[in-house]
Amino acid sequence: MTLLSSHMLYALGLLVPLVAVYLLKVRPRKKLTPAWFLWQGILQEKQQSALLRRLRDWLSLLLMALATCLLVLAMADPIWNDSASQKDLLILIDTGASMNATHQGKSRIDDAKDRAMMVVRSLPVGRRAAVVTVDSLLSFRVPMTIDKKLLLQGIDSIRASHCPLNQNVLNELLNVPDAFAALRCVFFTDGVGLSLYGEQRLAGWKGQASPEIYKVGESGDNIGIVDFDVCRLPSGNGRVGIFFRCFSNAKEPKEIRAVLSCQSQESVVRVFPLTVAAGENAPEQTVIDGVDLSRDSKWFLRLECDDALALDNYACAALAGTESIRVACAADHGSVFIRNCVQAFSSQQQPLVLSDQSSSANTIGADVVVCGHEDEAAEDAHLILLGPCRRSSAFWGEVKGTEDTATVPSAKVLVPQHPAVRFCNPEAMLFCGARRLKLPESSVVLIASNDGVPLVAEVYARGQKAYVLNFDPEASQFYLSAGFPILLYAMACDLCDKSPQRLTAFRTGQRLSDLLPAESADASVRSAVAGTSELKLLPLWMEDERDAFVPDVYSIAGSEDLPLSTCGFYLQKRFRENDDKSVEIVRAVSLLDETTTGLESDSLKKATFSLDSGSLPRVLLVVLGILLMVAESILYHRRKVG
Amino acid sequence: MNLTDPDFIRKLESLYLLARHARAGILNADHKSVRKGAGIIFSDYHEYSHGDDYRAIDWGIYARMDQLMTRLFEVEEDTHIYLFLDQSISMVQPFDLARQITAALGYICLNQLDRLAVFGIGQTMVPLLELSHGRGKTFSLLRALTDAACEQHDSCLNEMVRQFLARRYRKGIAILVSDFFFPDGYADALARLQWAGFDVCCIQTLDESVLSCDWKGDINLTCAETGMERTVTIGPSEQQRYRQAVATWNDALQGECARRGFGFIRAMNGTPFDEILTGLLRSGKVST
Known part of the structure; x- marks a missing residue:
């Protein structure tokens, strides 16, 4: 048997005053009688029960002492599993958002921490334990140690996060084969979020990891x-x-x-x-x-x-x-139509603004320049290179072979989720005049012909990002295609990192990669748009949530990004590879989780596995102690009123 | 308690007047005696014999019948009254009442020119007032009763009566003021007094707490007279049996008095003594 709160055994010291009080209490009152001889007859009959009376006094004391011991033992929270108590202990604490819920002024996380501290204090000397918290991530707070002070400090420093519990993360820990062969796991949770995967998943733990779930928290209106x-x-x-x-x-x-x-x-x-x-x-x-x-x-x-x-x-x-995106057109061909395309997306809801200057010498100040060669635009502008000429370029190198004036019979989008071509339908467009280009290695081909000729590509060179459109616009009759203006608009927005499809609200626990188009499973897309970002939590709201105000800066790199764990506004500064410019984007993160708002766990209520929390032995001991006290009360009543 | 207090004496005087008013059959000092002597009330004639008083010869009869006859007169005697005050430890609570009753009876007797002796019954019989008469002994009586106190011992009524009778006092009225809780009983003493020709009156003074038992639970019961201790658990049944034992004891006392023709009255502690005495005098339970 293990005692979760062994320090409560100090309450056994109550036996000393109990015995003292009892001995004082049972001393009979002295009464004088002038008619002693009248009592003689009564006393002679009582003579036979004198021994029983003396035994009754000691029996009463014994019952009281026993009842006190049982109640103290109940307060010490005993559990029966002797075999489990011999193992190292893994204390797993749910720090999901629902653990912030309060009941009568006490939060669930505080309740869980109190229980966990009791377990730590009751650990036998030399028994190792570790503390792990789980919400959307696993956090190893205290490594396996025998230092109880360290464990208590680690538990005390735990705060509930703003992220809902992600059971997938928990499963990764609990389903490690043979991880719990020599490990006892006590999981303090309110059960919210465990129902996401059904009871079978919980039952699966029973066979593999066998965590002892200690349910904390009371239900409340929310x-x-x-x-x-x-x-x-x-x-x-x-x-x-x-x-x-x-x-x-x-x-x-x-x-x-x-x-x-x-x-x-x-x-x-x-x-x-x-x-x-x-x-x-x-x-x-x-x-x-x-x-x-x-x-x-x-x-x-x-x-x-x-x-x-x-x-x-x-x-x-x-x-x-x-915010407007100034687009300048320095292309030799089709400049009128390109301007019309830009003006089509120039309104209060559409950000494109046509730059007045059209010559290559006056493209300074434009955000995006549509041109035939990079020399026609300033170095700090993003480029859309339209119809590569024969001149060599940093974006496509030497042009090999002759211009292929034939129409590409079919083209396909290689990266459908890329923001530049997400809404582009290549089947509705003609691609004529494509050249065989040797793009830099970091380039990403978005649309290509079946022969592998790149038609639209994202290219980094000279510290600039550019889209290379490898076809002749006029020959391709792009003015007859509705897809070209959309393609031009999407490229301009993406070059300035002002995606019109930017999400407005996100849930806690989502990763930064969820916010980026690189969420696509396509590795090429991920590598193409991956860069580095900084997230700074803006202390803007929820003044009654103390922890929400902790300013922090998260460095996010590629796929190793962290979840957005705190509600609030984030200022994201994105740095692209090969690009010195950064873009600041405000992100909003809220809880927005129906399961957490529900605050109840049906599956945990109906769980078939035992909640090895010591409640049953405690109840049994309390009931037994009360019964003994009732028996003693009867004897006491007998002594007091006969 | 100071029994020489003027207020108390004033009450005694009132009781004395009541006693004179209800004189018929009450404490009557003007008792007729069977002895004949030099009184003033004619009783009978007797043939003259040598040595008789010449003054008693009825010369008229001698003239008519030529025979010397002397006149006999009734002798008015004073009554001997003996008061016994129980001084055992069981009388602690009703002792003041008992002293007041004893003082009142003694006051009336002395004022009626009876001869009065007062004895305290304790481990030994202590004469509180030797046989005496006259109003001049009133304060002696009251001071003796004031100074009287309960003893810390038990008393034996039978032994005390035996000692009393051994002193060969003249017959009279014996008034016992006691709770009659004598471990050795009282029947033998009453029988001896009756056999010796005493008129007996029993005044039982009791405290209400003695009649019943209010104790509950474990009690270390201690005898007030012997100091014996015994731990006992008292419940409703024990209380009931105690009440029954006390009632049986008192009923037996009352029955014994009735059987022997003794006067009996029960005085509960807390009742004014003059009220008890008034009832006693009017009932005529103390008479010759």
């Missing part, structure tokens, strides 16, 4: 935001659409208010009186006019309600501003 989005609407003057959805685990409907703010929490845009019913609620949508869309805007949504979890009462979204 209302939260589970969806929030802001989008720019095509018509109107600065018109923005707002969409959000609430979830409630309360049985009764509740009337609350939702406050929408823009840029700062103080600038309230709109207040929504809501009646939140139990379960998933219908989405709320509204339109707001007069928003300055020329710059990035930060949107807050806050539910005014007092519930178990405060974290899900907030949501935020970042709407990218429509």
